[in-house]
Amino acid sequence: QVQLVESGGGSVQAGGSLKLSCVISRNTHGLGSMGWFRQGPGKEREFVAIIFREIDSITYADSVRGRFTMSRDNAKAALYLQMNSLKPEDTAMYYCAAKRYYGFSTAPATYDYWGQGTQVTVSS
Secondary structure: OOOEEEEOOEEEEOOOOEEEEEEEOOOOOOOOOEEEEEEOOOOOOEEEEEEEOOOOEEEEOOOOOOOEEEEEEHHHOEEEEEEOOOOHHHOEEEEEEEOOOOOOOOOHHHOOEEOOOEEEEEEO
């Protein structure tokens, strides 16, 4: 079983920054795509940033491109999400997730392993 644990959420004012971390309980070798999702109040869960391991490429949702940066540390089996220029609409629970197998998908339903989430609140 793969466990993911997020940290780094908090409350900030608009324009501020936060850095989220996700620690994975095992070596990521053999896992498929990994990334960050979020779910705002009354909204469906959506992808934020994903690394497609087949091509070692990161893709971002249009709403965060240019403001958020995803990175990883294979040695530490960790993912990070640097969030700059935060907006009130970024307020959400942020989740780290991974696929059991390879596959190009940003749909949350196709991801097999999830963390418990970390709350990000941005005030205007």
